Amino acid sequence: MLCVVQLSLSSCGDDDLKKVAKLSKKVSLDTNRTLGVEIIYSDSAKVKAKGFAPVLDKITPASGAMFQEMPKGVKIQFLDDKLAITGSITSDYAIMKEAEKLTIFKRNVVVVNQSLTFNTEELTWDQNKQMFFSPKGIVTRPDGSFANAVNFSAPQDFSYYTAGSGYGETYIDEKLGE
Incomplete structure (x- = not known):
């Protein structure tokens, strides 16, 4: 058993150690953690949504654009002009890329409003286009379709x-044909 350990340790040369040292310098990050965060999104001075995250990490890489990460998940509530809740998004993880104006929700993403429930593993909000995108998911309507x-x-x-x-399944109201 001792021979195996010595062989594996001897395979690490000085060049490998120098590469590791160089890599560790490039990954330098400045992280600022906030607990119990409420985020408010407004457009034209009107509050459109409120977000809640148990943990928000603001990360500033040594090189590159700053981003915000919500490693313990997030819940966002959409609001109408009277500040009544019209829908929500929840996910187990989210990341906001400020320079790209993208927010990516991952793992157990659920969108709920009056007309649909959307379940997916990844959902991206493009702030510039004011659109949501997902590679795939399941849309459920209130009627069960x-x-x-x-x-x-x-x-x-x-x-x-x-x-x-x-593909999917839908229900047609028989009274519509009368």
Whole structure:
């Protein structure tokens, strides 16, 4: 057993150690952690959404753009003009890339409003386009109909959605034919 340990240690040369030292210098980060954060998003001086995160890390890399990470998840509530809740997004993890104006929600992402529930593992909000995008997910309507949506996109109010392809099940009201 001792011979195996000596062989594996002897395979590390001075060059490998120099590479590790160089890499460790490049990964230098400045992190600022805040607990119990409330984030307010407004547009044209009107509050549009409130977000809640148990942990918010503001990370400033040695080189590159600053970003904010919510490693313990986030819940965002969408608000109307009277500040009534019209919908929500929850996820187990989120990252806000400030320079790109992107927020990426990951793991157990659920969007809920009056017209749909959308479940996915990844959802991106593009602030410039004011649109949400997801590679795939399941859209469920209040009547129980559903669609497995691929290349999902929706405006920031989720008033409608589009999908490139998918399949699902829908229900038709028999009274409509009368």
